[in-house]
Amino acid sequence: MFQNELLKWYENKARKLSFREKKDAYSIWISEIMAQQTRIEAMLKYYNRFIEQLPDMKALASCPDEKLNKLWQGLGYYSRAKNLKKCAIICMEKYDGKLPETKEELMKLPGIGPYTAGAIASIAYDQRVSAVDGNVIRVFSRLYGMEEEIDSRTKKNIEKLVQDSLPEKEFISDYNQALMELGALICIPKNPRCISCPVKENCVAYRKGIQGNLPVLKKKKERKVEEKQFYIYVYKNKIHLKKRENKGLLANLYGFDEERVPCVKEIELKEHTHIFSHIQWNMKGTMLFVEQKTDHFYSIDEIEEKYAIPSAFVPFYTQVKQIIERELV
DNA sequence: AAATCGGGGGG
DNA sequence: CCCCCAGATTT
Known part of the structure; x- marks a missing residue:
């Protein structure tokens, strides 16, 4: 098993990220939405300014659309900001100004899909659920040597593998984050830094020398x-x-x-x-x-x-x- | 399952 | 230049 090695590595090597300082569902939610399809370094300044201007659910729910767009200007995927406010209004009306705690309830909210629901539930509320993003797909496809193309079915397989690999409750938050951090720092798309990888002994792709070819992604159509x-x-x-x-x-x-x-x-x-x-x-x-x-x-x-x-x-x-x-x- | 929806940093 | 990023929603 590789969980302990990964957690140990995470404890020593993880980046210090401002949005990981508070175990607060609101700020974790904001950071996860902002990080969708966006490099962490690119969203950090947006995140800090956003929390400063809209520190809680009530402030976000009543924020004028124009101000919200201005806070999001340059980040891209602007419907994320629109859905944030929609979600905040729902939380004020139905959940006493808080986010629900289960992955299932979270996924019913606008802008929150399987990854983000899993991230909020596990990181903010220590729920026993996976949070599978692009990093985790890459890490697991290599660990298990999955040579099939990634589609909705293989992604579900990975979600199940991650779910079954979760450590005991108090480490689930760190474990999910460690998988992503490994993907961001070591198990990168091209020329992965396997020499520095804490779990290379458990990696099928590494042993077979095919880590650079995984995961097999669909080719996207031209612009x-x-x-x-x-x-x-x-x-x-x-x-x-x-x-x-x-x-x-x-x-x-x-x-x-x-x-x-x-x-x-x-x-x-x-x-x-x-x-x-x-x-x-x-x-x-x-x-x-x-x-x-x-x-x-x-x-x-x-x-x-x-x-x-x-x-x-x-x-x-x-x-x-x-x-x-x-x-x- | 495929298309839509932004922008930028790294190789 | 290409790749793809702590993805979700619509078609």
């Missing part, structure tokens, strides 16, 4: 390429932002217009490419100096305080801001 032209209307020192529709890509965030309007002068901005998971935008931007201001023109200060602009638009925003600031000197 669709879209040509996009955006127009940035400017009047004096104010910029026009267009709120995006409330569904689909970058829902409810602020971007620029895609229709040209009459103007007294225009400047072509530097082009750039923005890559999403499934789409590539080849972006052209034109700054249009308009003669009169209509609705939704905002100053730089206003934009940076209140309006959430996703990363795809930031290069244009930065250029426009510089041009405006130059003209005002």
